[in-house]
Amino acid sequence: QKTACIIGGGIAGIATAIRLACKGYAVEVFEANDYLGGKLSEIRLGAYRFDAGPSLFTMPHFVEELFQVAKKDIRQYFSYQKLEVVCKYFYEDGTTIEAFAERKRFAQEVEMKTGEKAEKILQYLQKSAKKYEITANLFLKRSLHKINTWLCADAFKGYKNLHKLEIFKTMHQANSQFFRDERLVQLFNRFATYNGSNPYETPATLTIIPHLEHNIGAFIPKGGMYAITQSLANLAKDLGVKFHLQSKVERIWLENQKAVGIVVKGEKRNFDVVVSNMDIVATYKYLLPDVPAPTKILEQPKSSSALIFYWGVKKVFPELRLHNIFFSKNYQAEFEHIFQKKTIYHDPTIYVNIGSKYEPSDAPAGAETWFVMINTPNNTGQDWDKLISETRKNVLVKLSRLLKTEMEPLIEVEGVLEPRSIEAKTFSTQGALYGNSSNNRYAAFLRHANFSRKIKNLYFVGGSVHPGGGIPLCLSSAKITADLID
Ligand code: FAD
Structure with missing residues (x-):
């Protein structure tokens, strides 16, 4: 053998x-x-259990395929469900948008909240699906470093449709040309962060990412990530x-x-x-x-890293979902801070993931597990202790204001993960979450x-x-x- x-x-x-x-x-x-x-x-803090890293589960068929290959019944090992609300977005101007998994409902919600036509949203998601179809078989399923990859039928389909991939535009250019409403541009720009990139630099090809979440779906495994x-x-x-x-x-x-x-x-x-x-x-x-x-x-620029606060919160927030985003007011300035100035912006976009919404036993009764994440630069020797303590204050002020609840007294237990500890725990260069960034075409x-x-x-x-x-x-x-x- x-x-x-x-x-x-x-x-x-x-x-x-x-x-x-x-x-x-x-x-x-x-x-x-x-x-x-x-x-x-995962990590455990007192009576709370948290998923330590990834919180968004997309494309579950990649997991299923492993059980098929092994000829084992997946139900003996693993189950998951589809989310009805993919994400809830909060903006500084008071707008909230629920991204319903059901596309038409999401599109109607967007029209109601921003005035951008529902058909426009559906058109965008269709375009995203099309781009995925052109690229997936070539880029995601084969080695790019073997000549037969470039001679296969999928490659020729790709060459024919190259112009549809918008490789000469940035994601932000494509989104701001497509949508009038700035809140919506920000919502779709955020998908660049799904592989640790900058929407103001990454090519518009990456507008394929919303296809995964909005057309295929976002999921949650039973038992957590x-x-x-x-x-x-x-x-x-x-x-x-x-x-x-x-x-x-x-x-x-x-x-x-x-x-x-x-x-x-x-x-x-x-x-x-x-x-x-x-x-x-x-x-x-x-x-x-x-x-x-x-x-x-090996010297290609690395993706962004992250600062995560794991908070055991002694209160249940019915207005929040599993995935919640509290956007910064100035997204471009935020990304300039992450990728050019290599520091954390004073008004960062805050992602709050509450695993206990689906796994109540992860938190004591009447409490929730909050995974609070900020995108940060990768580790190039910044004064992280100072940045973390400043950011913690800014995050608490922003969340308390937007949720109209004083947050700090509700924190029962706290853990922190940051670029240095991500690097130390997994040998990930500069604590990057996703290896190289995709900030060039x-x-x-x-x-x-x-x-x-x-x-x-x-x-x-x-x-x-x-x-x-x-x-x-x-x-x-x-x-x-x-x-x-x-
Ligand atoms: P790793 O998980 O880094 O595993 C490498 C392993 O190798 C480690 O266990 C390490 O200890 C071990 N190792 C290293 N050197 C040695 C050695 N010399 N000898 C023995 N063992 C060694 N992805 C998503 O899809 N959705 C998300 O929502 C998401 N959010 C994320 C949030 C955070 C905070 C982080 C950190 C990542 C997130 N990701 C997300 C990215 C995702 O977690 C990673 O892309 C993926 O888990 C990487 O898996 P991997 O097997 O390549 O590497």
Whole structure:
């Protein structure tokens, strides 16, 4: 039997382990932390349980596919439901918009609140679906680094429709040309943050992202987001995958330009195939110090990072949903602060995710779990302690004002995650949430391939390589990588 090792038990590492086990490999996963999931993990504070990282679940079919490949009944492991309200938006001028999953209802709500015609919204979402159709098969399902990808039928369809992708406009230009109402432009500009990018720089091609949330849907797993990690780890174990926790891999062992194993806890272990789910920059730096690194690829600007306050809040807010956004007044200034000035704007957009709306047992009776997130620059040595304490004050003032409730006295327990700790917990370069940013039109081509051109039997998977970050793309990268190992 052939053997494979996976360095890192993040979601992409676990998914790759499942796929390789299904191909008949004996698979072992080595994870540095004492828990699995990497960014997709959980934390407990007193009587409260929080999902630590991702909070939005889109494209559940990528998870389902893993159970199909393994020929297991998903219902034994995992279930989820579709949200009726995808997100609730709050603006400084007092407007609130509920983004209903039902497209017509959402479009009517927007017309009522902003005067922008409902048909216009539906047209926009249709356009977004069209762009997705043109790009998905090419960019999300195959390696971009193999010649046959560029000669397949999907590629030719892509070439024919290239003009529809609006690669020469920014997302903001496209949105502000399409909509008259600034609140709506801001709402659709926000989708750039789904992969840690800047709507004023990222190409309009990324207006495909609303398609995922508004046409396909937003979902919530039973048990919270961490259930994705747990159920996939359980599936992997049932397929015979061996997990080693607290097992930080120190080196990838090479012989004659071929990966032949790893060094872990000072011991050499042989494997036929080595897959790194560790951040790609860190993989070259720590595990492959003698291999010339592809510096142009590794030095691409990284995505934004985040500051998260986990608050156990002693009050229930019926006016809030699972996902809530409290927009900044000046979005452009906010992004200039994140990407150019590399600091946090004094009036940041605040995302409040309340997991206990769907998992009441995550909080005591009469209380809620608040995951309060601000987009921040990635870590380039800022004075984070100062920025965090200033931002905490600004966030409390803004939320108290918009919710007409003094927030600070309601906070029963508090935890903080920030760029430095994201980097320390997962080796993610500069604490970036999504690997490279997509702030230029060539970004898709400047992510590292899922394999090494120089070293045989060495593969890469996860948010820092092709096709990029976020749970769906990480699961997609696991499929691309496992297919290449074929
Ligand atoms: P990681 O989760 O980073 O896992 C890598 C693993 O490798 C880690 O467990 C690490 O400990 C381990 N490792 C590293 N080096 C070694 C070594 N030498 N030896 C052994 N193990 C090692 N995505 C969404 O889809 N929706 C969201 O709403 C969303 N929100 C997010 C919010 C936050 C705060 C964060 C942090 C991320 C968010 N994301 C979201 C992004 C998403 O979490 C990531 O893209 C995805 O989880 C990355 O998975 P991964 O497997 O590539 O890497």
